[in-house]
Every structure is written in C-alpha cells, then in structure tokens.
Amino acid sequence: MSEQLQHDEQAHPGVGTYLTVAGVLTVITLVEVGIFYVPAFQGWLAPVLLTLSATKFVLVVGFYMHLKTDHHLFRVIFTVPLLIAVAVMVALLFLFGVVAL
C-alpha cells in the first residue's frame, strides 16, 4: 500500500468529529424547518434555506465522505461535474425564465 494511501486512511476524522457533525446537521435541519413556518422570514426564505442546505452538503461531503482530508484528486473528480451540474441548472433557469436579472 502506498504512503499516500496510508496517509489518507490515517487522516479520516474520529468518532467525536462524526457525532459533532451529526449534531450540527440536526440543528441546521431544525432551523430550516423552523424558518419555513416563521412568516417574518418569508422574504428571505430562498437565500437562507439555500445557504443552510449548502452548509449541510459541505459538512456531509467534507467529513462523512472524507473529501476534506482525502487525496485532492477525489476533490477534483467530484467538484468539476458538480460545478457543471450547477452551471447547467442556473443556465436552464435563466433560459426558461424561471429567474431573471
């Protein structure tokens, strides 16, 4: 087994980190649902929920999928198609007039 692989395996977070991330994910989900029911937040719902959702996404990918500590090649392999998917999504939303400048 290469030194890089040994390094990668040692770099995985511990159980404490996994539990902390699970706690944060739970709190964010509760906040998301809470905000949904608060009328005062209706004007800010989209940006706030998208930010919270992105935070959960990054936490799971970074810590549970070990992308934060694994080899950078995995980050590239995942991030490039993800960015293409987001770009295509944004382009389609503009193209079909769902959002406009």
Place this chain on the structure above:
Amino acid sequence: MTHAEATHQTSTGLDSRKIGMWVFIGSECLMFGSLISTYLVYHGKSVAGPTTREILNIPLTSISTFVLLMSSLAMVLALAAVTRNDIVWSRVWLATTAFLGLVFLGFQAFEFTTFVREGLTLQVSLFGSTFFVLTGTHGAHVAVGVLWLVSLLVRSFQGKLGAEKALNVELAGLYWHFVDVVWIVIFTVVYLLQ
C-alpha cells in the same frame, strides 16, 4: 501487499475502485442536476391536479430527512468500526444504516400512496411528473444502497469483512452519503422552497 490489492493500484497510488466510485458519483451529480433542473423549470406551470402547497407534508418529510441524516452517521460509524476490526459494532452500525434506509423508504412509500389517493399521479400534471421522477429516482438509489448494505452484512457474517476489506465499506459509504446529500438538496428545493 496482497495480489488483490496490487491489481487495484493505479499510477496515482490510489485505488482504482475508489477513483471509479468518485467518477460514478460525479456522473450522478449531472443526472440529479438535470432532474432537479427539470422540476424547477416546470415548477408552478401545472394546470391540473394538486399544487405543492396543497399536498406536501413538511413535518413528515422533516422526520424522514432526519432519519436519512442519522443513517449517514451510522454509516461512518460502521466504517470506523470496520477499520479498527471491531466486527460486532461494524455489524450493528451496518444493520442500523440499512434499517434507517428502509424507514426512509417506508416514509416515501407512505407519501407516494397518500399523494396518489389525493389525485397526484405521474400523468396528471407537470408537478406530478417531475416530482415523482425526481424523488422516485432518489428512492431507487436508496433501495440499491440498502441492498448493498445487506450484502456487506452477509459478507460480515461469512467472516469476510475485516479491517483488510474496509475499502468495501468505504465505497458503500461514499454511495450512501451521496444519496444523503442529494436528499439534502431535494428537501430544500422541492419541499421548503415552494
């Protein structure tokens, strides 16, 4: 290094199976991206059938979202247990992950049957078509994940899932966590941003 390990090495020093799994996950990003885009493009353009505000059950879906998040926790705990060669706890956490996946599928089956009873089907409206295709595709991925986890459990009870096979659990974990992050996006875009 065993012969089996040696055959999976690449010039990068990384295991080809793990690279392959990340490439697969990358391609899945594009597929789910297109499904989510289609849902958003046709959102609010239905001329028949129930609307999102009339039919979506946020409290119920919040619980199923929490269940799927906790299954991801169980999955990483299973990987940690396998890595330290803790056979008993690796079985416990793998079984917990599979069980929570089944609970999520149960919630989805309940939701789908309720929607059909209330008049929302694949054919009735653009919302029905895009909603069922998007969440149904995700549900199919969860079902595949449950089968994969059960197969790992069987291998464990056969005595073939020790620390030297931790990568097998890691690959299943990558798939499972990806299914989880896709749901994080679907829950926000489809259920909360109505």
